[in-house]
Amino acid sequence: MAKKKLKNVKVNFDTNWKYAPAPESKDHILLKNRYDLFINGEFVAPKSGKYFDTINPANETKLAEVADADTYDVNRSVAAARNAYEKVWSKMPAKERGKYMFRIARAIQERAREFAVIETLDGGKPIRESRDIDVPLAAAHFFYYAGWADKLDYAAPGKKVRSLGVAGQIIPWNFPLLMAAWKIAPALAAGNTVVLKPAETTPLTALKLAEIIQESGLPEGVVNIITGAGTTGAALVNHPDINKIAFTGSTDVGKMIQKSIAGTNKKYTLELGGKAANIIFEDAAIDQAVEGIVNGIFFNQGHVCCAGSRLFVQESVADIVIHKLKDRMETLIVGDPLDKNTDIGAINSKDQLNKIKQYIKIGINEGGECYQSSCAIPSKGFFHRPTLFTNVGQSSRIVQEEIFGPVLAIQTFRTVEEVIEKANNIPYGLSGGVWTDKGSKIFKVTSQIRAGVIWANTYNKFDPTSPFGGYKESGIGREGGMHGVMPYVEISN
Amino acid sequence: MNNSLSIAYDFRHAPSIDQVGVEERISRLSKRSIKKESKLAALKLALSMVDLTTLEARDTPGKVRQLCVKAMHPHDSVSGIPSVAAVCVYPNLVRVAKEILKGSKVKVAAVSTAFPSGMSTRKVKLEETRYAVNEGADEIDMVISRGKFLRGEYNFVFDEIAAVKETCGLAHLKVILETGELSTLDNVRRASNIAMEAGADFIKTSTGKIQPTATLPVTLVMFEAIRDFYYRTGKKIGMKPAGGIATAKLALNYLVVLRETLGQDWLNADMFRFGASSLANDLLMQIVKEQTGTYQCIDYFSKD
Numbered sequence: 001m002a003k004k005k006l007k008n009v010k011v012n013f014d015t016n017w018k019y020a021p022a023p024e025s026k027d028h029i030l031l032k033n034r035y036d037l038f039i040n041g042e043f044v045a046p047k048s049g050k051y052f053d054t055i056n057p058a059n060e061t062k063l064a065e066v067a068d069a070d071t072y073d074v075n076r077s078v079a080a081a082r083n084a085y086e087k088v089w090s091k092m093p094a095k096e097r098g099k100y101m102f103r104i105a106r107a108i109q110e111r112a113r114e115f116a117v118i119e120t121l122d123g124g125k126p127i128r129e130s131r132d133i134d135v136p137l138a139a140a141h142f143f144y145y146a147g148w149a150d151k152l153d154y155a156a157p158g159k160k161v162r163s164l165g166v167a168g169q170i171i172p173w174n175f176p177l178l179m180a181a182w183k184i185a186p187a188l189a190a191g192n193t194v195v196l197k198p199a200e201t202t203p204l205t206a207l208k209l210a211e212i213i214q215e216s217g218l219p220e221g222v223v224n225i226i227t228g229a230g231t232t233g234a235a236l237v238n239h240p241d242i243n244k245i246a247f248t249g250s251t252d253v254g255k256m257i258q259k260s261i262a263g264t265n266k267k268y269t270l271e272l273g274g275k276a277a278n279i280i281f282e283d284a285a286i287d288q289a290v291e292g293i294v295n296g297i298f299f300n301q302g303h304v305c306c307a308g309s310r311l312f313v314q315e316s317v318a319d320i321v322i323h324k325l326k327d328r329m330e331t332l333i334v335g336d337p338l339d340k341n342t343d344i345g346a347i348n349s350k351d352q353l354n355k356i357k358q359y360i361k362i363g364i365n366e367g368g369e370c371y372q373s374s375c376a377i378p379s380k381g382f383f384h385r386p387t388l389f390t391n392v393g394q395s396s397r398i399v400q401e402e403i404f405g406p407v408l409a410i411q412t413f414r415t416v417e418e419v420i421e422k423a424n425n426i427p428y429g430l431s432g433g434v435w436t437d438k439g440s441k442i443f444k445v446t447s448q449i450r451a452g453v454i455w456a457n458t459y460n461k462f463d464p465t466s467p468f469g470g471y472k473e474s475g476i477g478r479e480g481g482m483h484g485v486m487p488y489v490e491i492s493n
Numbered sequence: 494m495n496n497s498l499s500i501a502y503d504f505r506h507a508p509s510i511d512q513v514g515v516e517e518r519i520s521r522l523s524k525r526s527i528k529k530e531s532k533l534a535a536l537k538l539a540l541s542m543v544d545l546t547t548l549e550a551r552d553t554p555g556k557v558r559q560l561c562v563k564a565m566h567p568h569d570s571v572s573g574i575p576s577v578a579a580v581c582v583y584p585n586l587v588r589v590a591k592e593i594l595k596g597s598k599v600k601v602a603a604v605s606t607a608f609p610s611g612m613s614t615r616k617v618k619l620e621e622t623r624y625a626v627n628e629g630a631d632e633i634d635m636v637i638s639r640g641k642f643l644r645g646e647y648n649f650v651f652d653e654i655a656a657v658k659e660t661c662g663l664a665h666l667k668v669i670l671e672t673g674e675l676s677t678l679d680n681v682r683r684a685s686n687i688a689m690e691a692g693a694d695f696i697k698t699s700t701g702k703i704q705p706t707a708t709l710p711v712t713l714v715m716f717e718a719i720r721d722f723y724y725r726t727g728k729k730i731g732m733k734p735a736g737g738i739a740t741a742k743l744a745l746n747y748l749v750v751l752r753e754t755l756g757q758d759w760l761n762a763d764m765f766r767f768g769a770s771s772l773a774n775d776l777l778m779q780i781v782k783e784q785t786g787t788y789q790c791i792d793y794f795s796k797d
Contacts, residue, residue, distance in 0.1 A: 011755060011756040012756045012757040013752075013756040013757065014757060015756060015757040016757065017531070017535060017538060017748070017752060017760055018531060019526070020527075020530055022526035128524065285511035285514060287514075288511040331753045340526040341525055341526055437511075458513065458514070458517075
């Protein structure tokens with residue numbers, strides 16, 4: 001289509017007919033006022049007696065207090081995991097391990113509503129996502145890896161597959177339950193025991209998972225869940241009796257972990273930051289591509305390591321794509337995460353909100369043109385309007401650095417070669433997206449972009465059978481699929 | 494593309510549609526939760542958008558009279574219930590409907606152009622349209638020539654629609670694409686473009702005689718075609734899904750998709766219609782339920 005000025009023809013989404021509030025009930029959930037550490041099959045108080053609050057980022061009220069584990073607590077949890085590994089778990093027939101995992105998976109499904117509501121309360125993500133994505137996928141990971149438990153020999157035919165021992169696992173706040181599942185399930189399937197530390201702003205669903213694990217009758221000490229902040233994590237990483245570190249979080253912390261375990265025998269996987277290129281070619285199905293852009297950057301408030309935060313649009317369709325994107329942004333409902341109609345919930349913490357605001361300032365100072373949807377946002381709690389920047393360049397900081405919020409940087413391109421070069425011109429390489437109606441172009445582009453996961457004509461699709469992980473500073477190792485078992489085993493002849 | 498309508502538009506190059514993406518969008522929009530006052534408002538809005546339809550070979554003046562009374566007074570025992578938008582009949586019953594509806598806001602729509610197949614000559618189609626307009630039809634629902642469309646004779650389809658539009662005079666023209674025979678969403682999009690460029694006031698999914706009838710994915714694709722036409726020309730074209738929309742719940746799903754695709758300017762009976770017959774009673778039952786808190790037995794609602 002030849003270009004014609006779109007002028008100011010915009011769709012009016014300020015409709016007389018509005019959606020009434022539709023909050024998900026929270027009457028059915030059970031939350032204690034205080035959570036202890038889950039060590040050796042029991043909930044035990046931290047030695048220091050210290051607790052910290054976890055709040056609901058949507059209204060800044062306290063949900064519960066959780067134990068702050070110190071080195072002593074880390075030591076006893078690792079000792080419990082070692083003991084369980086030596087005496088029980090490594091000796092148990094593989095299919096028996098699988099049975100426990102199937103039981104945990106079913107229990108997550110049975111309590112899916114409760115998990116979804118708590119995930120939303122503690123983390124701020126919309127109930128639609130925790131209900132339809134986080135919780136079902138967490139159960140799916142346990143089901144999937146339960147199946148691997150007695151099939152490890154098929155992963156390396158003709159060779160011996162052995163478990164490693166004790167895995168120390170540290171997970172982020174953006175998908176608390178799902179990341180716990182990503183970490184615990186493959187470790188258990190391969191015959192390892194676990195000490196897991198959830199993020200300090202979102203510990204509740206991991207602690208609810210601990211309750212399920214306790215009820216499932218999993219042998220004591222096979223899974224230990226301890227809460228705390230960075231120092232707790234550091235104590236876990238530095239513990240000499242850990243055989244394997246699995247970390248998901250920021251690239252900065254990932255580098256620190258690499259340094260601190262250098263020279264040790266610890267195996268490790270790191271799943272770190274990203275700044276994915278989402279590429280729209282002129283022959284794409286434009287309306288569906290616009291949906292993909294929205295899903296790519298505004299899913300989970302943009303708190304997604306594989307978020308499509310750099311948009312590349314071919315110049316011939318840039319005007320119409322950006323025009324449609326702006327109109328589409330007007331229909332995004334920002335607000336109470338528990339409301340079933342909410343599309344974008346609360347930013348996870350005040351710190352993160354401040355970081356996002358800081359990047360908005362940086363973007364404007366760099367000369368970027370900032371556009372935000374006109375929606376009202378709640379006065380209490382941590383909220384941020386969906387935002388996009390045009391008029392930015394490859395050298396802009398908001399193009400180069402991970403913001404981890406609902407902020408999209410838009411660049412245009414002319415040719416396939418140009419966009420491949422720009423997509424790769426970044427220290428990260430976790431994910432990417434390609435939108436075109438032409439199959440050959442999909443193969444050409446995806447084979448040349450250095451990123452672990454690239455979606456074609458869709459975005460942010462996850463499945464337990466599919467490996468996930470990064471190139472370059474986005475990480476080392478893969479999670480999911482058979483690839484996700486490998487970091488938890490040793491293979492010998 | 495040339496912006497002048499006098500030069501033929503190359504309809505071979507219609508925008509492509511990704512079916513998987515369309516279905517995902519529909520799945521997501523269908524999860525919107527519509528409650529309380531929002532639900533009641535939507536039910537009444539939906540009722541006011543209904544084209545109450547009878548298109549059977551056994552239709553008689555008696556049957557059409559019944560339908561017209563229902564259209565004006567769907568359920569007067571409860572206050573605040575709107576009349577429907579129109580009744581939709583065959584051309585030879587337009588005059589009967591027109592007489593009964595005189596003085597009301599309810600419009601009369603007539604199907605035309607050898608409905609439902611469209612398998613006739615242009616001369617006959619124009620003659621039938623002229624007859625329906627002369628009988629008093631406010632709106633003409635024509636069918637496109639699907640055989641010609643599937644042969645790639647897009648200009649034939651375009652010319653036929655333009656000719657019918659000219660014959661309509663002041664009557665509004667709804668163009669039925671019969672999406673159930675078009676097979677792909679790409680074709681739905683292409684046919685929508687042809688109809689709008691040729692002068693349609695409304696585009697409509699189906700005759701109701703061919704399965705599948707209206708679906709949410711097809712409707713979304715047509716909404717998006719309407720939106721693109723609006724972006725390009727500033728002109729607002731109406732939309733009518735028809736057939737298979739029998740429940741209030743499904744009707745509300747259509748309104749959600751409409752609201753989040755075309756917005757305020759299309760949320761009225763001038764720009765959006767439901768072609769349906771049994772939908773009206775389900776909407777009425779739900780309205781009464783919302784207002785009184787109890788479901789009433791179907792015998793409290795007229796069957797026409």
